[in-house]
Amino acid sequence: MLKHVIAIALSTAALSACATAVPPVEVTRFHLGDPARTGTVAVREMPDNPDVGLEFRTYANAVARELQGVGFTEAPDAASAYVAYVGFRRGFRPGGQGTDRPVSVGVGGGVGSGGFSGAGVGIGINLSGRPKDIVTTQLHVQIRRRSDSATIWEGRAIGEAREGTPAAQPGIAAAKLASALIGGYPGESGRTITVR
Known part of the structure; x- marks a missing residue:
């Protein structure tokens, strides 16, 4: 019986963790009228991007894939x-x-005064240890017409994940944010939505 209770408690905790493995993304887009939906596009680093380096290529590749998915080449x-x-x-x-806060699962019982009327065992399981930091990742994309440098579309996506989880890894975060931001391009201008 005790094994079944522990198994159920652990399964419930695991399912809770899976449900939040890929957290939702908050997306805001801006454009005037009906921006271009096809054409050739080059993906470049935004001037003054605060996080420069090799990690940029991960985000640039994710954006390029999503732009190709909505009609750009x-x-x-x-x-x-x-x-x-x-x-x-x-x-x-x-x-x-x-x-x-850390999650605790406990199972317990007690012994009655007249013998074994309610024998039990107390068990405490700490499933998470010290709470992990929360990683916040923000992706910002601007599409500009080359001929006059006019911005035809712009958007931001923000996601959070617990440090050490798959969703906090740069490759997974980049793919999720780019998909949420560019999926449904061009999207409703000026409205913030949550993409799951």
């Missing part, structure tokens, strides 16, 4: 009709605040 920089500027930022905040 990637082209060399000088030959493209549009330029998609990509910027991203990752930050950390301490876990353990609000709902980020």
